[in-house]
Amino acid sequence: MSENLLDKVMAESGQPLNLCYQCRKCSVGCPMVDEFDFPPNMVMRMVQLGMKDELLKSKAIWMCVSCETCGSRCPNEIRIAPVMDSLRAQCLAEGVTPADPVTVALHTSFVDSIKTFGRVHEATMLMKYKLKSKKYTSDLDVGLKLFLKGKIPIMPKKSKNVAKVKEIFKNAGI
Amino acid sequence: MGETYSYYPGCTSHSTAIEYIEASLAVIEALGIELKELPDWCCCGAASAHNLSGALALGLSAFNVAEAQKAGADLVIPCAGCYGNLAQADYTLRQDENERQRLEKELDFTYDKKVKMLSLVDLLARKELRPAVKELVKKPLTGLKVVCYYGCAIVRPGAVTGVDDTENPQRIDSLMADLGAEVIDWSCKVDCCGGDLGLTDAEKTTELVNKIVDYAVAAEADCLVTSCALCQANVDIRQQRLPILYFSELMAEAFQIGKRQSWWKKHFNNPANLF
Numbered sequence: 396m397s398e399n400l401l402d403k404v405m406a407e408s409g410q411p412l413n414l415c416y417q418c419r420k421c422s423v424g425c426p427m428v429d430e431f432d433f434p435p436n437m438v439m440r441m442v443q444l445g446m447k448d449e450l451l452k453s454k455a456i457w458m459c460v461s462c463e464t465c466g467s468r469c470p471n472e473i474r475i476a477p478v479m480d481s482l483r484a485q486c487l488a489e490g491v492t493p494a495d496p497v498t499v500a501l502h503t504s505f506v507d508s509i510k511t512f513g514r515v516h517e518a519t520m521l522m523k524y525k526l527k528s529k530k531y532t533s534d535l536d537v538g539l540k541l542f543l544k545g546k547i548p549i550m551p552k553k554s555k556n557v558a559k560v561k562e563i564f565k566n567a568g569i
Numbered sequence: 570m571g572e573t574y575s576y577y578p579g580c581t582s583h584s585t586a587i588e589y590i591e592a593s594l595a596v597i598e599a600l601g602i603e604l605k606e607l608p609d610w611c612c613c614g615a616a617s618a619h620n621l622s623g624a625l626a627l628g629l630s631a632f633n634v635a636e637a638q639k640a641g642a643d644l645v646i647p648c649a650g651c652y653g654n655l656a657q658a659d660y661t662l663r664q665d666e667n668e669r670q671r672l673e674k675e676l677d678f679t680y681d682k683k684v685k686m687l688s689l690v691d692l693l694a695r696k697e698l699r700p701a702v703k704e705l706v707k708k709p710l711t712g713l714k715v716v717c718y719y720g721c722a723i724v725r726p727g728a729v730t731g732v733d734d735t736e737n738p739q740r741i742d743s744l745m746a747d748l749g750a751e752v753i754d755w756s757c758k759v760d761c762c763g764g765d766l767g768l769t770d771a772e773k774t775t776e777l778v779n780k781i782v783d784y785a786v787a788a789e790a791d792c793l794v795t796s797c798a799l800c801q802a803n804v805d806i807r808q809q810r811l812p813i814l815y816f817s818e819l820m821a822e823a824f825q826i827g828k829r830q831s832w833w834k835k836h837f838n839n840p841a842n843l844f
Binding site: 407409426427430457458460461462463464466467474477480481483484487495497498499501502503505506509513514515517521524528530533534537540541544545546547548552554555556557559560562563564566567568569 | 580583584585587608609610611612614615616617618619620621622623624625626628629632665675721724725726727735759760761763764765766768769770771773777806834835837
């Protein structure tokens, strides 16, 4: 139990979670709900109840694709996507093993690329992701086709302001 | 038109969305609209930064909003994902006093609310531009049956995007009708294709893509029309039943401008036999 979880998530997400009255509209329209261990309405209730350990270990927080369908339909105008962002950040900050390490490997490889070049360089980002996730063979055919169609450039294009980008990373503690 | 805007290309402009950018720039030039690329733009954080740190996602996007303000013109953002992130940062700067102060300090600027974030649909499918678009149509898309697929980022949340009807948006539909296409009403306009997990969970994204394409095929569409680079890539790569076109590619086809055949070859489902 964590009594502060609700306050923390409300502050970080800016969302009025205490207004949720369990109408379940979010879960009915969620395209990813079949992959969630707890559907979105249950995530809302678990935050209200301070069930931090269960939430930070959950698959639900990593399967949300931030499509904002739930948020745009909520009768109380609660956006769940920023709530998921807050829970994911807490999972990583507190050293909890994420339920979906492959997704985390992609996101960390992606932001590493931004930190290096100021922009994303797909070729090196994808190589790093493959190494981190150990998914060496998945979608190799797709990758090869994209490369042959000129859609995965070999040379990176750098932002002119990489120094400022690195500073933004530093301020965010990443 | 004599209009000038700032322009944020985004990282996919030189990779997965090359044909979208080339088609869009050709159409924009034909309409007499001038774009000036932001000189120092950086990645907005795409679909990844927000998963790891809200401060990182907001910082990267707000940096580009600050650059746009420095350039002094409304910012055109063709990539739907980039648009969603920059529009969200601009919304936060507008609405959240504490975050605004923190970001102003971090990015060393004073937010003045003067520069607007515009998706390519905001720019090209607005009401005022319709007469100019119709005038440029050389070969109407007569007989081409299209379903318009808006996806997530240019639509939701409505408070950020300014879209009135987030369940049934109309602007791409109206534009396609102006080009002479037969626009079919269907059920999946704003459904998510799962693009954010396209690289990590091919099985799930294929399931979501198949549902969308099932509905498009049931509606007897010849192709699906989108404005999102992630949707286009995801829905094009994960099925072999339907060509997925960018709306600006169809504008270029109706205007008969640009290297259209070379753009079509970059698709996984080549749409050449539609024209």
